[in-house]
Amino acid sequence: MINKVRRSLLKASASGTAISAMMACGLIVPKISLGKSFSNAFGYHSMDEVLNELFETTSTIPSDAVTIVAPDIAENGTVVPVTVRTKLPNIQSITIIAEKNPYPLAASFEMSNKMAGHIATRIKLGKTQDVWAVVYADGKLFTAKKEVKVTVGGCGG
Numbered sequence: 001m002i003n004k005v006r007r008s009l010l011k012a013s014a015s016g017t018a019i020s021a022m023m024a025c026g027l028i029v030p031k032i033s034l035g036k037s038f039s040n041a042f043g044y045h046s047m048d049e050v051l052n053e054l055f056e057t058t059s060t061i062p063s064d065a066v067t068i069v070a071p072d073i074a075e076n077g078t079v080v081p082v083t084v085r086t087k088l089p090n091i092q093s094i095t096i097i098a099e100k101n102p103y104p105l106a107a108s109f110e111m112s113n114k115m116a117g118h119i120a121t122r123i124k125l126g127k128t129q130d131v132w133a134v135v136y137a138d139g140k141l142f143t144a145k146k147e148v149k150v151t152v153g154g155c156g157g
Contacts, residue, residue, distance in 0.1 A: 100129035
């Protein structure tokens with residue numbers, strides 16, 4: 001019994017130490033320090049409106065340095081896995097936009113310069129469409145897109 005309590009205490013203190021170290025290095029930042037809130041961008045109906053709200057520009061640069069990985073065919077549009085990778089330096093954010101959804105902004109991640117340019121999430125797609133990855137780095141918007149076909153009833157159409 002004493003060993004179980006001791007192990008639990010050691011695990012809890014190790015977790016607390018790890019979280020404290022990550023905060024000290026800037027890998028975990030309290031939300032209040034992020035500044036501008038992007039909650040309004042989730043209510044816009046076009047890709048240009050989203051880009052204007054988040055970045056105050058619609059000018060993008062297609063880039064081979066941005067890779068978006070998503071299934072070619074999604075049998076269930078409610079849970080589509082999407083991964084975005086980039087090796088661009090000075091990444092400030094990675095945003096995923098589902099162009100034909102009623103509300104195109106699917107996800108936006110604020111990044112620290114100390115973080116790797118890699119995110120993975122799941123998004124909802126209403127129908128077959130292009131999914132865009134927008135990487136904001138060095139004051140510019142770099143993009144990549146991938147078409148994802150959404151089937152009805154999993155019949156591959």
